[in-house]
Amino acid sequence: MVKPYVIIGTGAAGIAAAERLRLLKPEAPIQMMSVDEYSHSRCMLHKYLGGERDEKGLSFVDEDFFEKKNIMWGRGQAAKAIDPKEKRVIMENGYQPYEKLLIATGSVFGIPPIPNFRTAANVFGFRDLSDAQKMNKAIEELNAKHVFIVGSGLVGLDVAYALIERGIQVTIAEMADRVLPLQTDAVSARAYQELFEKAGAVFKLGIGASDSVVNEKNQITAVKLSNGEEIPCDFVVCAAGVRPNLSFLEGSGLAVERGIVVDECMRTSDPDIYAAGDVTALSGIWPNAMDQGRIAAANMCGQQQKYMDTFCIKNTINFFGLTMLSVGEVEPKEEGSQVYTRECRNAYQKVIVRDGMIKGVQFQGDISHTGFWQYLIKNQIDISGKLKEKSVFDLSYGDFYETDELGEYRYT
Ligand SMILES: Cc1cc2nc3c(=O)[nH]c(=O)nc-3n(C[C@H](O)[C@H](O)[C@H](O)COP(=O)(O)OP(=O)(O)OC[C@H]3O[C@@H](n4cnc5c(N)ncnc54)[C@H](O)[C@@H]3O)c2cc1C
Structure with a gap:
C-alpha cells in the first residue's frame, strides 16, 4: 500500500x-x-x-x-x-x-511563574479557538466585568480589543515602556495607546505582575503589581510569550x-x-x-527550494481603524544607522537605513504603496545612490527600474 x-x-x-x-x-x-x-x-x-x-x-x-x-x-x-x-x-x-x-x-502559550497563575481556575491563554471558548464561558459564569491582561503585544491587544467590544474593563500590564514593543517605537506606540485608553483600557507600562489574591474557589480575584498596586479582576489572560x-x-x-x-x-x-x-x-x-x-x-516532492526570509518581524496592524506596517528593526540595532522620520496629519513614517540598505520601516496611518518598501527591505536593495538625489520618503518604484537592451523595464 x-x-x-x-x-x-x-x-x-x-x-x-x-x-x-x-x-x-x-x-x-x-x-x-x-x-x-x-x-x-x-x-x-x-x-x-x-x-x-x-x-x-x-x-x-x-x-x-x-x-x-x-x-x-x-x-x-x-x-x-x-x-x-x-x-x-x-x-x-x-x-x-x-x-x-x-x-x-x-x-x-506560557504562563509566567507568578504565585497562583499556573494553578488558579481562571487564568487563560489566547492561542486557539478552545482558549476563546474557555474565556467566553468564564465571562458568562463569572459575569465578568474586569479582566487583567499580562502583555501588550499583538495577542494581548487583540484580547483587550475584543473584551472592550463586549463592554468589559481591561487593565494591561506590560514590562516594556510601550505597547506593541516588537512592532512600534515610542511615537507609533503612543498612537495605539491613546486609542485604547479612549476606549477605556488602562495600561501599566514598565510594570510587572508579582503576586495575586485567590478566593476559596481557587479563582484569582486581584493581581498585585511590582509597584504595590492591587488590581481587582474576574479573570486573567496571559499574553506574554509563546x-x-x-x-x-x-x-x-x-x-x-x-x-x-x-x-x-x-x-x-x-x-x-x-x-x-x-x-x-x-x-x-x-x-x-x-x-x-x-x-x-x-x-x-523532490524539488529544491530554500527559505531565505530573514525579516522575522513583519506585521500589518489595525486597531480602531489605525493601520500600520512594521517590518524589521523598530529602533536601530547598530551604530552608524540613519533614522528618517516624518509625521504628517494622522500618519507617521520611519525608515532605518544602514550600509545603504533599509533595515526597518514603520508606516502608520497610511499603508498604501507599502509593497514597495517591503520589496526594498526584503531584497536589501542598495538605495545609497538614490539618497544623494532625493529624500528617502520620495523614493518610488520608478527609481529602481531601468530599460534593458530590448527596451523592457526591469528592476535595477
Ligand atoms: C491571537 C493571535 C493573533 C495573531 N495575530 C497575528 C497577526 O495579526 N498577524 C500575523 O502575521 N500573525 C499573527 N499571529 C500569529 C500567527 O497566527 C501564527 O504565526 C501562525 O498561526 C502560525 O502558523 P502554524 O501553522 O505554525 O501554527 P498554527 O496556525 O497555530 O496551527 C497549529 C496547528 O497544529 C495543530 N496541532 C498542534 N498540536 C498538535 C498535535 N499534537 N497533534 C495534531 N495537531 C496538532 C493545531 O490543532 C493547529 O491546527 C497571531 C497569533 C495569535 C495567537
Missing part, C-alpha cells in the same frame, strides 16, 4: 503545505490531522471573542477544502509521538504511517533547540521529516508560516 504524505497541523503552515503538495502531486494520498476541530485562523480569534464571528467564520479555507482537494483530515486527532524508525505517527488510538511527514504544530509546540516529540530523536531544527529546505535532522511554521521558532507570524509550509511541501 502507498504510504501517504502526512501533515500534523491544519494552521497556516499545514494548509499552505497541503495546497502545494496537491498541486505538485495531484494523485498522491495526503493525510492531515489536527487537535483543532475547526481549521481556523489565529489572527481572527479576537473576532470570535468579540462576538463578531462564529467558529465557521474563523476558517481561512473553503468549507469543502478537504473534499475538493481529496485530502483526508483527522479532525480533533492529536499526535502523541513520532516513531521515525518505523516512519509513523502515534495517536491515542493507533498510528499513522507516512511516506514523508510535515510537522506544523504551531506554538503554545513557545514552539514540541512536547509530543520527546523521544523522537529529532534535533530540537528553541524549535525543531531545520535546514534551508525546512528538512529536520531526519531526511523524511520536515517542519514549518511557529514550531521551528524561525518566525512567529502568519505569512512566514505559509511560506515555510509551501517550501517544505516542494522539498517533500
